[in-house]
Amino acid sequence: MSETAFQIFVNALLANNFVLAMFLGLCPFLGVSGKLDTAFPMGVATTFVMLVASLCAYGLNLLLSAFHLEFLRLISYIVIIASAVQLVEMVLKKYSPALFRALGIYLPLITTNCAVLGVALFQTAREYNFLQSMVFSLGGGAGFTLALVLMASVRERLQLSNVPEVAQGTALSLMLAGILSLSFMGFAGLGG
Amino acid sequence: MNVTTTRGWDEFMEGIWKQNPTFVMILGMCPTLAVTVSAVNALSMGISTALVLIASCGLVSMMRNVTPKEVRIAVYIVIIATFVTAVDYAIQAISLALYDALGAFIQLIVVNCIILGRAEAHAAKNPPIPAMVNAAGMGAGFTIGLLSLGVVREILGAGTLFGVSLFGASFQPWVIMVLPPGGFFVLGSWLLFFAWLERRKQRKLAETAENV
Numbered sequence: 001m002s003e004t005a006f007q008i009f010v011n012a013l014l015a016n017n018f019v020l021a022m023f024l025g026l027c028p029f030l031g032v033s034g035k036l037d038t039a040f041p042m043g044v045a046t047t048f049v050m051l052v053a054s055l056c057a058y059g060l061n062l063l064l065s066a067f068h069l070e071f072l073r074l075i076s077y078i079v080i081i082a083s084a085v086q087l088v089e090m091v092l093k094k095y096s097p098a099l100f101r102a103l104g105i106y107l108p109l110i111t112t113n114c115a116v117l118g119v120a121l122f123q124t125a126r127e128y129n130f131l132q133s134m135v136f137s138l139g140g141g142a143g144f145t146l147a148l149v150l151m152a153s154v155r156e157r158l159q160l161s162n163v164p165e166v167a168q169g170t171a172l173s174l175m176l177a178g179i180l181s182l183s184f185m186g187f188a189g190l191g192g
Numbered sequence: 193m194n195v196t197t198t199r200g201w202d203e204f205m206e207g208i209w210k211q212n213p214t215f216v217m218i219l220g221m222c223p224t225l226a227v228t229v230s231a232v233n234a235l236s237m238g239i240s241t242a243l244v245l246i247a248s249c250g251l252v253s254m255m256r257n258v259t260p261k262e263v264r265i266a267v268y269i270v271i272i273a274t275f276v277t278a279v280d281y282a283i284q285a286i287s288l289a290l291y292d293a294l295g296a297f298i299q300l301i302v303v304n305c306i307i308l309g310r311a312e313a314h315a316a317k318n319p320p321i322p323a324m325v326n327a328a329g330m331g332a333g334f335t336i337g338l339l340s341l342g343v344v345r346e347i348l349g350a351g352t353l354f355g356v357s358l359f360g361a362s363f364q365p366w367v368i369m370v371l372p373p374g375g376f377f378v379l380g381s382w383l384l385f386f387a388w389l390e391r392r393k394q395r396k397l398a399e400t401a402e403n404v
């Protein structure tokens with residue numbers, strides 16, 4: 001792997017944005033992007049879980065490879081992510097009760113966010129080293145937050161405009177996401 | 193047809209039409225958009241998901257009386273992850289080209305909300321046979337959803353269907369359709385179409401009600 005850390009970061013953030021180019025984490029993207037107030041904390045929490053999960057997955061992968069137990073990878077990753085979410089929940093509850101209450105039920109739902117599992121799986125498949133994995137998960141999380149915030153801002157604006165009745169709801173969100181995705185295509189090739 | 197088979201049939205059809213996971217419940221969006229660049233990919237993804245869904249719903253349902261309530265989600269996830277690993281290795285053995293095309297999205301079946309949703313909402317409360325019938329219906333509905341996206345995107349974006357060229361060499365493909373934005377646009381258009389159908393049906397119902 002000859003990619004520099006910066007290239008990986010830019011790639012995960014813009015050119016291969018997790019949501020708009022790789023279709024990871026679409027459920028929260030469509031579900032939580034209604035309001036800017038919830039979209040941003042959700043993005044930050046997901047980024048944090050991604051970092052922790054990526055760190056654990058990296059260590060675990062070394063362990064599994066040492067014992068030639070690669071077929072257990074998926075099961076152990078998902079268990080680790082579930083525990084990481086639980087850990088984040090406990091830490092937040094203890095040190096920042098306000099943020100914990102603000103995030104509410106979205107926190108446990110991060111477990112089934114495919115972006116988190118995606119980070120762990122992709123960093124294994126691409127054989128990133130420790131630093132690259134960390135940067136990759138940070139970039140991916142930042143990209144996720146960016147997409148969520150952009151989408152939420154556009155949707156807040158859209159509530160004031162006159163949309164044909166038949167197009168309201170998910171169809172409209174998908175069209176919006178398509179246009180956002182189209183503009184993110186402009187970043188293609190940026191990360192080298 | 194006796195009563196039990198009709199009920200089984202209804203349960204099966206429910207996943208295909210009334211509760212179609214893709215178009216009605218909007219679940220499992222990530223694989224829906226990511227792998228539907230061609231009809232073959234869409235079909236194989238649909239079948240793999242359906243297999244995992246049937247097998248894990250069957251097992252969840254068999255174990256529903258011995259699973260403690262507090263750890264049930266963890267149990268479901270481990271069961272699903274086991275079957276996904278099996279399917280992952282099976283696809284790798286059957287066709288390496290397909291495995292490369294689907295990439296990490298086979299393993300990401302684990303976090304597909306359809307499966308966990310079915311396990312929690314249906315399989316955990318019903319005996320194995322009805323649970324598996326329901327899962328088969330959902331799986332078929334999901335496959336149809338994937339196919340309807342994959343077919344449109346492949347025809348518009350590459351001018352082929354299942355790899356067979358449709359329009360001859362002079363066809364200029366609409367490349368954006370096989371790129372990420374195309375997925376959003378095609379799914380959005382399908383949802384628009386279904387919303388329009390629904391509205392038309394309601395208007396007709398209202399008109400007949402007025403005439404009577």
